[in-house]
Amino acid sequence: AQTVTQSQPEMSVQEAETVTLSCTYDTSENNYYLFWYKQPPSRQMILVIRQEAYKQQNATENRFSVNFQKAAKSFSLKISDSQLGDTAMYFCASQGAQKLVFGQGTRLTINP
Amino acid sequence: EPEVTQTPSHQVTQMGQEVILRCVPISNHLYFYWYRQILGQKVEFLVSFYNNEISEKSEIFDDQFSVERPDGSNFTLKIRSTKLEDSAMYFCASSKDQDGYTFGSGTRLTVV
Numbered sequence: 001a002q003t004v005t006q007s008q009p010e011m012s013v014q015e016a017e018t019v020t021l022s023c024t025y026d027t028s029e030n031n032y033y034l035f036w037y038k039q040p041p042s043r044q045m046i047l048v049i050r051q052e053a054y055k056q057q058n059a060t061e062n063r064f065s066v067n068f069q070k071a072a073k074s075f076s077l078k079i080s081d082s083q084l085g086d087t088a089m090y091f092c093a094s095q096g097a098q099k100l101v102f103g104q105g106t107r108l109t110i111n112p
Numbered sequence: 113e114p115e116v117t118q119t120p121s122h123q124v125t126q127m128g129q130e131v132i133l134r135c136v137p138i139s140n141h142l143y144f145y146w147y148r149q150i151l152g153q154k155v156e157f158l159v160s161f162y163n164n165e166i167s168e169k170s171e172i173f174d175d176q177f178s179v180e181r182p183d184g185s186n187f188t189l190k191i192r193s194t195k196l197e198d199s200a201m202y203f204c205a206s207s208k209d210q211d212g213y214t215f216g217s218g219t220r221l222t223v224v
Contacts (some may be wrong), residue, residue: 033211043201045155046216052211091155098168099145100205100213102155 002027002096006103013082014111020067021077022108023092029053033095034068034075039105040088048090051075082110114138118204118216125194125223133189133219135204139215141209144187146179147171149218150200161187194223 004025013019025034036048051059051068058066063083067076079086086101087110117136125131137144146158159169159179166179179188187206191198204216 035213037215042217043149043220044217045203045205047213050212092197093155095213097212098143098160098162098210099157099170100147100155101157104154 002029002094004018004092004094004103006092006106008106009104010107010109011059012111013063013107015082017082018078018109019082021079021108022074023075023077023103025075025092025094025103027096027103028071029096034066035079035093035095035100036064036066036075036077037090037091037093037102038086046049047079053079061096065108079108084110084112086110097101114214115205116206116214116216118202118219120219121217122220123222125221127223128207130190131194131221133191133202134215134223135187135189136185137187137204138208138214141206141208143167143210144179144181145205145207146189146202147211147215148171148200148203149203150197154201156220157172158189172208176209192220192222196223199223 032053034051038046049061065078065079089105093100119134144161149155159173160167201218203211203218207213
């Protein structure tokens with residue numbers, strides 16, 4: 001069975017700081033994808049970044065980057081130069097056959 | 113940018129009533145999903161749908177639930193005989209090839 005664990009229920013940083021959100025996962029799939037989703041107070045699920053497991057290079061999207069450690073089954077999200085609009089719940093997810101499995105989420109607050 | 117559209121955005125129903133949640137996936141996507149998020153909890157997989165049939169379902173998706181693609185564009189989730197614990201945010205998602213999911217903005221279901 002697939003599992004995804006986010007060990008940080010809440011985090012808080014000052015605007016412009018860098019913050020890293022942790023995620024570990026377990027899967028029996030050989031080829032899979034990993035995702036980070038942002039859920040603002042509107043509760044919409046917004047894709048932040050995606051990593052293909054067979055690619056060694058870490059994915060980056062502007063201020064967002066991941067540290068993908070396949071052997072350790074770790075997939076952390078780094079947000080650089082954090083902005084007030086980054087305040088949201090962040091969910092890590094693993095894609096196995098036919099479905100996404102989500103972690104419990106990390107509530108991130110960016111303080112002015 | 114193409115969107116997944118969900119209606120209604122908020123539905124209030126009495127316990128025991130049937131509800132139908134509607135979704136219009138992105139037109140060239142082939143895989144369709146329903147997820148559920150009880151307030152304050154993680155996002156849970158309900159069902160995936162491909163080639164006009166259910167491809168996988170979770171243990172949550174019991175006989176109370178059904179899905180249908182009635183006309184080639186809509187994708188519906190029917191919940192029969194609703195219970196208080198069915199109150200949640202329901203997300204529809206679609207995917208072209210299972211490596212990228214687009215979520216709708218969700219339907220907030222309140223059972224009273």
